[in-house]
Amino acid sequence: xxxxxxxxxxxxxxxxxxxxxxxxxxxxxxxxxxxxxxxxxxxxxxxxxxxxxxxxxxxxxxxxxxxxxxxxxxxxxxxxxxxxxxxxxxxxxxxxxxxxxxxxxxxxxxxxxxxxxxxxxxxxxxx
Amino acid sequence: xxxxxxxxxxxxxxxxxxxxxxxxxxxxxxxxxxxxxxxxxxxxxxxxxxxxxxxxxxxxxxxxxxxxxxxxxxxxxxxxxxxxxxxxxxxxxxxxxxxxxxxxxxxxxxxxxxxxxxxxxxxxxxxxxxxxxxxxxxxxxxxxxxxxxxxxxxxxxxxxxxxxxxxxxxxxxxxxxxxxxxxxxxxxxxxxxxxxxxxxxxxxxxxxx
Numbered sequence: 208x209x210x211x212x213x214x215x216x217x218x219x220x221x222x223x224x225x226x227x228x229x230x231x232x233x234x235x236x237x238x239x240x241x242x243x244x245x246x247x248x249x250x251x252x253x254x255x256x257x258x259x260x261x262x263x264x265x266x267x268x269x270x271x272x273x274x275x276x277x278x279x280x281x282x283x284x285x286x287x288x289x290x291x292x293x294x295x296x297x298x299x300x301x302x303x304x305x306x307x308x309x310x311x312x313x314x315x316x317x318x319x320x321x322x323x324x325x326x327x328x329x330x331x332x333x334x
Numbered sequence: 335x336x337x338x339x340x341x342x343x344x345x346x347x348x349x350x351x352x353x354x355x356x357x358x359x360x361x362x363x364x365x366x367x368x369x370x371x372x373x374x375x376x377x378x379x380x381x382x383x384x385x386x387x388x389x390x391x392x393x394x395x396x397x398x399x400x401x402x403x404x405x406x407x408x409x410x411x412x413x414x415x416x417x418x419x420x421x422x423x424x425x426x427x428x429x430x431x432x433x434x435x436x437x438x439x440x441x442x443x444x445x446x447x448x449x450x451x452x453x454x455x456x457x458x459x460x461x462x463x464x465x466x467x468x469x470x471x472x473x474x475x476x477x478x479x480x481x482x483x484x485x486x487x488x489x490x491x492x493x494x495x496x497x498x499x500x501x502x503x504x505x506x507x508x509x510x511x512x513x514x515x516x517x518x519x520x521x522x523x524x525x526x527x528x529x530x531x532x533x534x535x536x537x538x539x540x541x542x543x
Contacts, residue, residue: 247534249429252442252446252455253392253452256452273352274379274387275486276378276379276386276439277381277490278379278487278533279376279378279536280395280421280528281378281485282421282453282531282532283531283533283534284452284453284456284531285531286452290525305452305453306452306531307453308454312488312489312490312492318489318491319489322439326451326453326454327451329451329452330450330451330455331449331450331451331454
């Protein structure tokens with residue numbers, strides 16, 4: 208039987224990040240707007256992944272910052288929604304993937320994020 | 335410089351060779367692995383071997399070998415022990431478009447299930463795949479050896495750093511040695527994104543042949 212990183216371990220993994228913080232807290236990430244969506248090869252199963260502006264804001268309010276080693280442990284799904292925001296007052300772009308990982312890029316800073324309690328936004332029942 | 339013709343033998347799960355430094359920690363060993371069906375090549379996402387070794391001491395995910403940027407090979411878990419290095423498995427027949435009609439229906443039923451979070455679908459697909467045997471599925475945590483190549487992840491480029499020449503030389507020696515010792519054919523060596531839903535650049539510049 209296939210062993211895998213259990214859900215509790217994933218929770219600990221996300222909670223263990225010293226940089227963990229709600230990136231929308233204190234206006235760090237604001238003006239979140241969706242611009243487009245898409246999928247990469249192999250993403251037929253998630254090509255219906257969409258977020259509207261409110262859902263994108265909800266995602267980022269629940270997401271935690273992760274480091275690059277933690278990204279390695281998480282699934283990176285081939286479907287995404289992209290958008291714009293401001294990061295610490297500077298223009299930024301972002302991408303949220305259907306598996307719950309996200310990247311935010313501004314000229315001087317990049318954030319990696321993951322949300323472990325966003326199933327309702329990522330294909331789950333209320334989607 | 336490492337001897338490209340260095341000999342090796344496996345004893346008590348350890349690869350004994352002048353090219354391999356023993357850094358085995360039982361903390362990432364997750365139980366007996368009765369047979370090895372494949373090898374999975376990874377990149378760490380961290381800048382140094384030390385950061386990976388420190389993370390292994392926390393006792394969660396880890397792989398059997400770690401290759402530093404200068405080509406130094408560390409053995410970090412015994413090859414007869416499972417490690418958590420793969421995660422959720424992709425469907426091999428779905429990816430290669432070789433599923434039987436019945437199997438394709440089952441897989442699509444999992445992947446395209448409306449109202450179920452995509453991450454749940456991926457986990458269920460992996461559970462479904464785990465009931466098969468290699469080579470009908472990709473090798474996973476239960477039956478594969480993981481080799482981690484130390485490499486930082488560039489957040490600006492959103493990609494792993496290129497594998498160094500020294501790492502590729504060590505990787506080729508290590509893969510060849512393990513294939514001989516464990517009688518693994520060429521088709522049983524994969525990069526992490528081949529077998530699991532991972533960042534596409536991971537190990538994309540790794541060469542072992």
